[in-house]
Amino acid sequence: MKVAFLGDRLGLATGGNWFVARVAEECAALGADVSLITLVPPQDIPWSPQVRVISGTADFSFGQRPDWSRFKSFIYSRLAAVWELKKLIQEPYDVLYSVGGPSNIVNYLCQKGPYKPRVSVAALFHLFRQVPYHQFLLNRETYQKPFQTLYHSWGDHLAKQFFIVTISEFWQKKLVARGFSTEKIRFIPVGADWEHWPSVSTEEAKKKLGLSNRFVIYTSPLRLNKGILNVLKSAAVLRNQYPDLLVLATGVTDPQSQARVLQFVQEHRLEKTFHYAGLVPREELPFYYLASDAVVLVSLEEEGWGITLLEGMISGKPVIGSPKGSLIELVGDRGILLENNTAEDLVSALNRLIESPELRVQMGQAGPPYARQFSYRTTAQAHLEWFEELLLST
Numbered sequence: 309m310k311v312a313f314l315g316d317r318l319g320l321a322t323g324g325n326w327f328v329a330r331v332a333e334e335c336a337a338l339g340a341d342v343s344l345i346t347l348v349p350p351q352d353i354p355w356s357p358q359v360r361v362i363s364g365t366a367d368f369s370f371g372q373r374p375d376w377s378r379f380k381s382f383i384y385s386r387l388a389a390v391w392e393l394k395k396l397i398q399e400p401y402d403v404l405y406s407v408g409g410p411s412n413i414v415n416y417l418c419q420k421g422p423y424k425p426r427v428s429v430a431a432l433f434h435l436f437r438q439v440p441y442h443q444f445l446l447n448r449e450t451y452q453k454p455f456q457t458l459y460h461s462w463g464d465h466l467a468k469q470f471f472i473v474t475i476s477e478f479w480q481k482k483l484v485a486r487g488f489s490t491e492k493i494r495f496i497p498v499g500a501d502w503e504h505w506p507s508v509s510t511e512e513a514k515k516k517l518g519l520s521n522r523f524v525i526y527t528s529p530l531r532l533n534k535g536i537l538n539v540l541k542s543a544a545v546l547r548n549q550y551p552d553l554l555v556l557a558t559g560v561t562d563p564q565s566q567a568r569v570l571q572f573v574q575e576h577r578l579e580k581t582f583h584y585a586g587l588v589p590r591e592e593l594p595f596y597y598l599a600s601d602a603v604v605l606v607s608l609e610e611e612g613w614g615i616t617l618l619e620g621m622i623s624g625k626p627v628i629g630s631p632k633g634s635l636i637e638l639v640g641d642r643g644i645l646l647e648n649n650t651a652e653d654l655v656s657a658l659n660r661l662i663e664s665p666e667l668r669v670q671m672g673q674a675g676p677p678y679a680r681q682f683s684y685r686t687t688a689q690a691h692l693e694w695f696e697e698l699l700l701s702t
Contacts, residue, residue, distance in 0.1 A: 309695060311335060312343040312397070312425075314414060315407035316389050319363075321352035321560055321587055322529070323615040324433055327475070328407055329353045330499055334688030345396050347389060352560075352587050362396050390414055397423050403695050405429045406470070409463025416466040427698045430467040432474050432483060433612025434633070471698060473691070475613050476634035482610070494694050498613050499684030502622045502676070505594050513598035522554040523662060526600035526625075528616050529559030530584055535606035535630060536569060541651035542658060544576045550662060555582045558596055597623035601668065602661050606630040606646060606654055614638050618682075621675025626668050628657050642674040 313332050318325050333356035336342040342359045344350075349363035394414045397404075404425035406415040415428050468488055474480050475498040484490050514520050527539050536557065543555045561584075573582050588596060597603060603620025605611070610633030617627045617638055627643035629635040639645045644660070646653040661668050 309403070309692065309699070310341045310343070310401045311403045311405060311695065312345050312401040313405050313407065314345045314393070314397075314411045316346065316393055316410045317348040318344060318346040318407065319348040319350040319353060319355075324407060324431070324612065326353060326615065327433075327498060328431065329355055330501070330684040331688050331691060332356070332359050334499075334684045335692055337685075338688055338692060340692060343401070345393070347393055354590055364392050364396050390417075394418065394421075397421075399423055401425045402699055403427045403429055405431065405473075406467075407431045409460030412463035412467045412470070415470065419469075426702050427695065428470040429695075429698075430470045430472055432464070432467060432472050432488075433476075433479060434610060435464050435482070435486065473694075476637055478610075478634040478637050479612060482633075494690075496687055496690045496694070497682055498615070498618070499687040500618055500622060500679050500682040501684065502679050503683070505622050506598070508595065508598050510598060510601070513595045516595055517599050519554065519556070519599050522552050523550060524554050524556050524600045525602050525604055525658065526556045526558075526596055526620070527604045527606075528557060528596075530557045530561040530565055530569065531559075532565045532568060533608050535608050535649070536565065537572060538606050538649070538651045538654055539604055540569065540572050540576070540578060540582060542654040543581050544578060545651070545655050546658060546662075547578070547581050553581055556585065556596060556600065557583070558585045558588045558593065560587065594619075594623065597625060600625055602626050602628060602658065604628045604654070605635065606649055607632050607635065608649070609633070611635050617643070618679055621679045624672040624676055626661055626671035627675070628654065628661075640678075642678055643671055 313328050315328065318328060332342050332344060336356060336358035343362055344355060344359050345362045347364055349361055355361065389410050390413050393410060394417055397418055400423045402425065404415050404418060406412045412430050415430065418424060419428060472483060472488060472493045473496055474483060474493060475496060477495060480493055480495045483493055525539065527536065530536055539555055543553060547553050573579060585596065597619055603617060603625045605614055605616045607630050612634060614629060614635045617629050617635065620627045621642060627639060628646065629639040629643060630646050630649040632649065636645060644657045646657060
């Protein structure tokens with residue numbers, strides 16, 4: 309079986325891209341002929357040598373406002389991402405598996421071209437437009453990134469013609485409610501890398517990272533839409549009562565998030581209370597979880613799954629999540645789910661954990677048995693079995 313994973317930026321360290329990297333690796337280990345087709349080759353994610361990498365380059369950047377004096381070149385640079393990605397498909401595949409709006413457009417275009425896949429599949433863990441159209445069109449932020457908004461929304465729409473993989477029951481129901489065919493959606497639970505997680509005590513991990521005697525709140529990634537400002541607002545409230553408090557963050561970021569975070573840290577004098585460690589090599593990342601006393605993801609949007617909290621559970625840590633998307637499903641009674649997702653809610657939740665070591669232990673012990681239900685080998689096997697079904701029916 310020839311399977312190609314298609315995405316414009318699959319080499320960057322995001323939760324969805326890590327999922328794809330691990331599924332691709334395990335599919336290859338199970339005997340599939342697997343290719344990675346992307347404009348951003350492996351950088352922050354260690355892709356398996358068993359996966360063939362087909363990459364190119366395009367002069368594009370995401371999330372920037374247009375320079376109206378050069379609008380033509382601005383649009384061309386965005387179209388280049390789709391055009392250059394499509395040019396990399398030079399042979400037919402049994403399964404073309406797209407990840408993200410631009411790659412969904414390419415997947416659709418390939419159905420009309422000489423290298424039509426036998427089956428088109430899209431991974432959907434969230435939708436770019438998460439609100440009804442009347443709210444979407446009246447939202448000022450919709451027009452701040454016009455072309456990005458256009459083709460991500462268009463890509464989501466085109467995916468209705470594909471078979472869909474999603475990783476939570478929440479999103480399975482959400483996609484059906486948004487007009488996706490029930491028969492074309494397959495819910496395949498996310499994997500977890502607990503087999504490779506080191507067995508290190510909290511104090512050993514803190515010592516390794518130079519964080520001894522600190523109460524560590526860990527969060528990732530450093531993005532405004534993931535609620536980092538609410539975490540910092542909570543730290544600003546708590547730091548006088550708990551001077552050893554530290555907010556520790558890793559993972560991908562963007563210029564806007566960095567600027568806002570830096571401004572907030574400086575305005576509230578949180579330089580000694582906040583540390584961003586940047587992109588951490590995958591083999592070192594477990595120590596950041598293991599050194600934490602609480603793992604937090606208070607996302608402002610409907611999450612696809614919440615790998616940060618799942619890896620917190622693998623590490624035996626109490627987790628705090630926002631009542632958004634599949635985080636409700638993930639956290640369950642194994643952590644604290646905020647009621648209104650405000651900084652005040654988070655302050656209250658953190659106070660409970662700081663003041664009660666017993667509660668931290670209780671919640672931390674609930675995580676590993678749950679996380680160990682998942683493995684990427686099982687996830688990949690479920691993919692391949694479904695692909696076989698689809699190919700037999702074509």
